[in-house]
Amino acid sequence: xxxxxxxxxxxxxxxxxxxxxxxxxxxxxxxxxxxxxxxxxxxxxxxxxxxxxxxxxxxxxxxxxxxxxxxxxxxxxxxxxxxxxxxxxxxxxxxxxxxxxxxxx
Numbered sequence: 042x043x044x045x046x047x048x049x050x051x052x053x054x055x056x057x058x059x060x061x062x063x064x065x066x067x068x069x070x071x072x073x074x075x076x077x078x079x080x081x082x083x084x085x086x087x088x089x090x091x092x093x094x095x096x097x098x099x100x101x102x103x104x105x106x107x108x109x110x111x112x113x114x115x116x117x118x119x120x121x122x123x124x125x126x127x128x129x130x131x132x133x134x135x136x137x138x139x140x141x142x143x144x145x146x
Contacts, residue, residue, distance in 0.1 A: 053141055055107050055134025056081060065105040068095070069137075070119045075111065079144040081137065089115045092122050105130040112136035 050058070059067045060083075067084040069076055076086040087094050089110070099106070106128060110116040113135040120133045137144075 050132060050134050052109055052135040052137065052139050055109070055132065056140070056142060058132075059083075059105075059107040059134075062105045062107075065107060066099060068106055068108045068116075068119070070108060070110050070115050071137075077146070079137070079146050081109070081140060082143055082145045084109075089119055092119050095123060095128075096126060102127045103129055107132055107134050109134050109137055109140075112138055 056067065059065045067081060069080050069084040069086045070089040070092065071080075071086070072088050073086060076084075080086065085098075087098070095106070106123060108116040108119050108123070108131065110119075113133060116133045116135065120131050123131045
């Protein structure tokens with residue numbers, strides 16, 4: 042099983058799914074400095090150490106959340122937190138290191 046199988050989806054497919062999902066949020070849980078160095082267009086930066094901010098920024102627990110970080114580890118922890126908080130449509134799409142699309146700075 043490859044690295045992507047561990048997270049359930051490839052980040053490139055995850056971004057495509059995000060773009061096709063009405064009302065979805067693409068959540069980057071890396072640090073603000075990492076985000077500033079390059080992020081996926083349309084993503085929202087809420088670092089893992091402040092992940093509880095999602096609860097007030099997106100109070101509807103039905104909001105589809107597509108979560109990524111650098112390699113998939115922090116996004117995995119964020120997904121566990123969000124699912125425990127009652128979010129019903131949350132997916133770890135892995136790490137930006139494998140992303141092949143455009144990056145904004």
